[in-house]
Amino acid sequence: MNTSDRLNPFTRGITGVSKGPCDLAVPLETPTGQEGIYQLGALFQLSDKQAGMFCNIRRASVHANDLEMGSDLVMFDDLNAICSDNAITLIRGEEMDHPETGERMILSTYPFVGGFVPAGAKCDDGTPHPHTGSGFAVCSQRGYPASALGTSWALGWPRTDGAFCRP
Numbered sequence: 001m002n003t004s005d006r007l008n009p010f011t012r013g014i015t016g017v018s019k020g021p022c023d024l025a026v027p028l029e030t031p032t033g034q035e036g037i038y039q040l041g042a043l044f045q046l047s048d049k050q051a052g053m054f055c056n057i058r059r060a061s062v063h064a065n066d067l068e069m070g071s072d073l074v075m076f077d078d079l080n081a082i083c084s085d086n087a088i089t090l091i092r093g094e095e096m097d098h099p100e101t102g103e104r105m106i107l108s109t110y111p112f113v114g115g116f117v118p119a120g121a122k123c124d125d126g127t128p129h130p131h132t133g134s135g136f137a138v139c140s141q142r143g144y145p146a147s148a149l150g151t152s153w154a155l156g157w158p159r160t161d162g163a164f165c166r167p
Helices: none
Strands: 035-045 051-060 068-076 088-092 095-097 104-109 113-119 136-139 141-145
Touching: 035 068, 035 113, 051 113
Parallel strands: 068 104
Antiparallel strands: 035 051, 051 068, 068 088, 095 104, 104 141, 113 136
8 A cells, every 4th residue: 555545534524622621831840940831732742642742941030031931741542641740851951151251141941842753653565664763853942041040131232221122
């Protein structure tokens, strides 16, 4: 069977909607003195019976837009099993000194993206896929001046006249 002979899985449409309380809200582990909330999730298939979700964590209780503090991985085989108790810490934002100026910086750590070949995947001819069970994920970080925490610095850089300009 070639790929053009396969049935389109999207022709069925939405088959159901789960209703219930929030499954992921607050990560169990954040850097000392920081609060975070789960914000974005990117789903992917791990195997024929298991899925994963990269869960982005936004830093809470700060006056800044888009200050992300890291990502967790939640793996599940049942929608009822999704919870922060099962989260695996992948990365957390940190502070560092700027390599050229020495200024203290807060690193905003943005969501992971990636791709995986599910465990047990097979080629069209039925043989095991050569990359089954492997994949990759990447994230990016952006530094902001630590001295500006509590301002709206992520919206733009303050000018001497009090106005803002885009970075």
